[in-house]
Amino acid sequence: MPGGKSKKTLYTIHNKASLISGGKGYFDRLEQLINTAKQTIHLQTYIYDDDETGNKIAEALMAAAKRGVGVYMLLDGYASQHLSSVFINMLKDAGIHFSFFEPLLRSKNYYFGRRLHYKVVVADAACCLVGGRNISNRYNDMPGTPAWLDWAVYTEGEVATGIQDVCIKRWNNHCGKAERITATAMPVYKVEDECHIRIRVNDWVNRKTEVLQAYMQMFATAQEEMIVMSSYFWPGKKLVSKMADAANRGVHVKLVLASISDVKLAKYAERYMYRWLFKKNIEIYEYNKNVLHGKIAVCDKKWVTIGSYNVNNISARASVELNLDIMNEAFAATTHKQLSDIINTDCALVTSAIYGKEYNFFEQLFQQAAFILLNIIFFVFTFYFRRRRKHAA
Structure with missing residues (x-):
């Protein structure tokens, strides 16, 4: 296949990928990703809990927003509905753009049970985490309590640009007009390694x-x-x-x-x-x-x-x-x-x-x-x- 992206397979080529299985390893990498971001962070997940793990990640996100990084959080409106207005306002006051995906009942959209289930974080269209871990103590290694068994992949390279595009489209579909964002040209993050990666989305309502x-x-x-x-x-x-x-x-x-x-x-x-x-x-x-x-x-x-x-x-x-x-x-x-x-x-x-x-x-x-x-x-x-x-x- 030629360099860049193959239209036939939709695989990007120039990437690095590493497998993460442990809870501590995942959240350490997530903090590092947030702390080194320079322009944008998109975090989209199913469950976000206001516990030790959630607060630690929130502190890193708020610090990023205060140093001028555009931080966008999209959480599932059912699984994360327990978050208090105090917690959400704390995020917003720090400069974080926050929204929920689909309130529990949306009859005008012809369905009841559709949920945002994926767990994605991408920074600067250059590096990202994709996997099954939510932001909660259950998915982290806590004192005396190991994390539930789960997986994620950390990637750097071309695929991160595609992940950011997915996040921007999802954000724009589920926030108010005033909050909509436009993808801007980002510096190309060059990776010489070759690792073929493609993004797969499942969204039956939208024929994916x-x-x-x-x-x-x-x-x-x-x-x-x-x-x-x-x-x-x-x-x-x-x-x-x-x-x-x-x-x-x-x-x-x-x-x-x-x-x-x-x-x-x-x-x-x-x-x-x-x-x-x-x-x-x-x-x-x-x-x-x-x-x-x-x-x-x-x-x-x-x-x-x-x-x-x-x-x-x-x-x-x-x-x-x-x-x-x-x-x-x-x-x-x-x-x-x-x-x-x-x-x-x-x-x-x-x-x-x-x-x-x-x-x-x-x-x-x-x-x-x-x-x-x-x-x-x-x-x-x-x-x-x-x-x-x-x-x-």
Whole structure:
């Protein structure tokens, strides 16, 4: 491929990428990104808590705003609605531009359940963090309490310009006219390294299903192995079919799922699917060291997708999600090793025999009921009269 960006693949080429798994490592890098920003910071996330972690990041953001950096915060209007007016006014008084994405009910937009689920921070169109961590103590390593298992990727280079464009468009779509901003030319941040990265957005209402299509493509093209980690696993029929096809042609499919879940109904429903997965010779590993919140997959040690997207119908059709696809063998090898180490040391293999001993007839019946109930809840809270004719990134 030629230098710059390939129109065919949408991959940017000149980038650096590093994988971050720990809570402290993530928030240390986030503070560094904020503290070194010179012109702009965009932070868009699902959950922002007014706790030790949230306050520390807020202090860094306010300091950046006071030194003249344009700071823009867009938080989900449901998951972050608990923030007090005192906290929000403190941010605004420091010069931070603040807005919520979609109040809980917006009937004129034809839906009830759409949420801003992605977790993105980009500075100066030069460096960014994309992953699954919210801004909260739960996602940080606190004294005596390790962070939930999650992932992020820190990148420098061309892809950061695209991430900033996505953030500006999202901001302009969900703030008042007076707060709208225009992308300005930024100094080109040159990276000599080559690491192919593309931005994938899922926003079903606006006819974007790029992350779902990436997973479909992964399963369709995998030749040897697929490892998928998902905190809430509940795939739709099309992806289920691709998974089955991959397993049938001999691809070694490994799913790393939660043993300890913060959403118990979802876990019961997820386990209902295990019997089908066993029949397709798909391996199931339950992570039992802590709460699993990560969303990441690696295909044939060559291709990684990482971000906010869970392999379920909510991410596919109800939430706004953002992942990065990284096509780089060194990065994929690192990711594969870390996932394999977790499988080997912190997970329990669930087989059909183990499942049958662990859950009796009535427990399996309850799992089925949970699966049915989850589908009903999904239908009620994500009912769309129609998808929009035009889409916005």
